[in-house]
Amino acid sequence: MPDQTLGRGAIPTPAHVMKAATRHKATIAAPPSYLVKPQRISMWGNDVHGDCVTAEEAFAKACNSPEIFISDQQVIAWATRNGVLEGAQLVSVMDTMRTDGFTAGSYEYNDGPHYLVDYTNASNLHSAISQGPVKLGIAANQVEQAYWGNDGHTGWYGTGFSTDEAEDHCVSLCGYGTVGWLAGKLGVPVPAGANSSTAAYAMFTWNSIGIIDAASMVAITQEAWLRTPTTITTRSNNPGQPTIRQGATGDAVKRLQRALRRTPNLSIVVDGNFGPRTKAAVIAFQQGEGLTPDGIVGPLTWAALPGGGPMPTLQQGSSGAVVTHLQQVLTAGAAGQWGTTPGGVDGQFGPHTVASVKAFQRWGAVSQSGVVADPTWDVVLGAASADLESQVGLQFAAP
Incomplete structure (x- = not known):
């Protein structure tokens, strides 16, 4: 096994949050076996950072149909901007993803509401996985050993795990079935010594999808969540903009001021300074759109505004x-x-x-x-x- 240790960073969700969470109910009949295998996956920074909770979000987006690939740079930037690059609670990241998701081009990809899944109940868990990747908080020591046992490639096999409650990592379950069925769908050999008829799950972590038997999965898992829908895609005129408020300066403020002028509100001066007049204009716009009129420009306000991109600079020699x-x-x-x-x-x-x-x-x-x-x-x-x-x-x- 290599000397290096891969990134981890899951912080256990507080007990009172878990207790208050809405439970997933198996109202949809699940197929006998199921797997989503994206064409393209990545480390998403989790080889050097503790951003496993965010990397799992990128994997979940890759499981969308059509597939959505978020680059490593975008994932790391999102985690950095939201203060979760080196660790986070699963629920905290999912909450943020509901209103401030990944952006790619002119689209924003947010999470739907999340529900607590009973991972000890196979029918409940199968029902959840068949609706979307299930986000797990686990103890990772034994998974990492299995991962390196296959040189870090898809097809690693986790079996015989002992109970470990030291939650420190976030992974995703994207399929279930027998070991033999999952191996065939993943395009890998049945693991040596494995019983091909053993019930198992497909688990994403560290740029790989492995197979873990059901008992081992339960032994290391502390929490499981389903987002439904996993991904909400919206087109934004102002993708990837930071949350700004009175006192802010710079290009994002100029973009806001241009957007406000285009509502239209021609009293706004594009000077890059978020002062009282800009705040008043934001509040008036938010009231008209049915948004919280707090004068703070976050993802929902940016999405509702017209595009704030600059017009081109024209001078002698320009044409077209x-x-x-x-x-x-x-x-x-x-x-x-x-x-x-x-x-x-x-x-x-x-x-x-x-x-x-x-x-x-x-x-x-x-x-x-x-x-x-x-x-x-x-x-x-x-x-x-x-x-x-x-x-x-x-x-x-x-x-």
């Missing part, structure tokens, strides 16, 4: 459709307002367009740089609910 749209707006509004047109609509940001932009900036009381960036995009035009960016087109904003 966005320049064409800009020239159309500058041409249409020049008479009686800023007075100088771009001299045509050709999609090329040349000297005449620079002159028109400077005239527009002078009219809009912003810096006359000839460059179209945040302060210029925010200039309000004649219509009360229209600024330059909305007239040129928000389809040009970054995701």
Whole structure:
């Protein structure tokens, strides 16, 4: 067995939390055998960090149909941001995952509600596994020995385990059946010396799926949870944004302020400072959306807001459709307002367009740089609910 010790990090859920938890009821008949084997799994940081509770969440997402793969970097970043990189209670991570899940592209993947599973009752546990991966808190010493007994590859076999209540690791059960049936589905040989008809489970840990007999699983397990549904997929206009509140500064605040302007609320200035006016605008938006009006911008508020990505910076030498749209707006509004047109609509940001932009900036009381960036995009035009960016087109904003 190698000298190194793999990462662990499960913290036992307090007894009062377990006692108050809603129990899973086997209302759905489970098939006689069952297995979900994702095409792609990973360590998800658990070889060097104690983020097993978060790594199991990534595995559960990989069990989705269609399969969802969250990268190691994303998992480690999520665990770091939520303070669970080196250990966590299972329930704490599941609670956070319900409202602040993994993000990939423009999608967010959250957990559904979780229920306590009676892992000592085979029919109850089979019913749960057939609905989604079951998250276990276990004592890992004997599992690690079995894992290294197969050089850390899928197909390791856990059997003959003694009772161990020292919960320190989180794993996932993704299947059940006989040892022979599970080995066949995993594409591995029946373990040497194993009775192929023994009742067993498929267990994910440390970038592998092993087989563990039912008695051994019970001997080392302290808690088991089913999320139902395992994954709730939502499209977000502002994926992966941090929770921010009054006093915050920086790019996330600018994104928030752009999003608020697009609700529309053109009284907001995009300056990157979360002050009282921004907080008041957030509260008003939350009230209108039926959210808790606390002025704190968390996952639910971000999801409800329009996209807050920036419009492109345009300057001499820029070209394309966005320049064409800009020239159309500058041409249409020049008479009686800023007075100088771009001299045509050709999609090329040349000297005449620079002159028109400077005239527009002078009219809009912003810096006359000839460059179209945040302060210029925010200039309000004649219509009360229209600024330059909305007239040129928000389809040009970054995701």
